[in-house]
Amino acid sequence: KQEVTQIPAALSVPEGENLVLNCSFTDSAIYNLQWFRQDPGKGLTSLLLIQSSQREQTSGRLNASLDKSSGRSTLYIAASQPGDSATYLCAVSRNQAGTALIFGKGTTLSVSS
Amino acid sequence: GAVVSQHPSRVICKSGTSVKIECRSLDFQATTMFWYRQFPKKSLMLMATSNEGSKATYEQGVEKDKFLINHASLTLSTLTVTSAHPEDSSFYICSARVASGGVSYNEQFFGPGTRLTVL
Numbered sequence: 273k274q275e276v277t278q279i280p281a282a283l284s285v286p287e288g289e290n291l292v293l294n295c296s297f298t299d300s301a302i303y304n305l306q307w308f309r310q311d312p313g314k315g316l317t318s319l320l321l322i323q324s325s326q327r328e329q330t331s332g333r334l335n336a337s338l339d340k341s342s343g344r345s346t347l348y349i350a351a352s353q354p355g356d357s358a359t360y361l362c363a364v365s366r367n368q369a370g371t372a373l374i375f376g377k378g379t380t381l382s383v384s385s
Numbered sequence: 386g387a388v389v390s391q392h393p394s395r396v397i398c399k400s401g402t403s404v405k406i407e408c409r410s411l412d413f414q415a416t417t418m419f420w421y422r423q424f425p426k427k428s429l430m431l432m433a434t435s436n437e438g439s440k441a442t443y444e445q446g447v448e449k450d451k452f453l454i455n456h457a458s459l460t461l462s463t464l465t466v467t468s469a470h471p472e473d474s475s476f477y478i479c480s481a482r483v484a485s486g487g488v489s490y491n492e493q494f495f496g497p498g499t500r501l502t503v504l
Contacts, residue, residue, distance in 0.1 A: 314498065316429075316478065375430075
């Protein structure tokens with residue numbers, strides 16, 4: 273059974289710092305991996321999607337990497353801002369298209385000004 | 386593009402009543418929609434997979450007679466919580482996968498969620 277773990281559970285940093293969020297999964301047979309942002313009481317916003325054949329994706333100040341063989345992904349946030357404060361969720365899909373996502377518990381990030 | 390809406394965003398009901406939640410893909414067709422629930426400070430847990438024109442597939446431990454799912458069109462799936470009880474209070478989120486004839490990236494787009502409170 274696939275399990276997704278995110279470390280740390282919470283993180284507080286001052287504005288401007290670069291930071292890394294970690295995600296690990298137990299079964300390397302995944303179709304893809306997605307990183308999401310969730311604000312309190314809100315739905316999910318997709319940040320980055322990495323296919324199983326890819327090693328990284330970049331969008332603005334965000335960079336996500338994937339090491340499928342070791343079951344790890346990282347989300348790198350450069351020059352953090354208070355507006356980045358949210359919960360970041362990592363999710364993997366089972367090894368075929370059209371399947372649901374399995375989520376980690378998330379990392380709650382707080383960026384202070 | 387790829388916007389998913391949910392209605393209502395928040396609902397409070399009495400114990401024993403039924404509540405219907407709608408999930409719509411606004412600018413694309415979705416052959417598959419997923420329903421998740423999220424308890425406070427917990428992650429999203431898949432409840433069921435909804436396929437247009439066929440019966441939903443429920444995850445282990447999810448009562449199909451309690452959580453009725455209907456996916457009658459390519460843009461609408463509904464979740465009905467029947468005879469709701471306080472333990473059903475949760476945040477319900479749907480997602481939709483873009484239907485395409487070519488290679489599917491399996492990217493899912495999520496609705497804003499529905500906060501259900503059962504008194």
